[in-house]
């Protein structure tokens with residue numbers, strides 16, 4: 001056992017850095033082990049995807065706001081899909097910021113895949129049914145990317161150890 005001279009926390013012998021950031025090897029204060037651990041372990045592909053989708057969701061959220069205000073209650077389907085968009089964007093931010101349980105993270109990714117995939121499907125389906133050419137390629141590409149990214153994140157969440165914070169002691 002090792003007692004940290006800085007914060008008096010007791011750590012196992014094999015721990016080289018205290019949670020407070022005190023480095024046992026060099027005897028200096030360094031970056032907190034927890035923070036670096038979160039950065040190394042927590043910055044997984046799934047989390048990076050959550051960051052990208054949160055940024056994209058925010059962009060579309062701001063972009064869609066005039067449509068939301070203008071079209072509100074004109075179409076229940078549009079209202080619901082826009083609301084779902086804001087909801088899942090909040091979900092991405094939660095994934096970025098908070099440590100959630102594996103089932104909760106998976107649920108958000110499934111919800112995300114359903115929303116993004118749903119938009120992609122209905123837009124493409126609508127274009128085919130009406131015989132109108134697809135003009136908004138940017139949003140089609142974004143939905144396709146978001147759908148694939150959500151599915152990748154969902155699969156990768158499984159591999160991520162769920163008890164990461166328990167190992168830091």
Ligand SMILES: [Zn+2]
Pocket residue numbers: 004005006007008009018019020021022
């Ligand atoms: Zn310490």
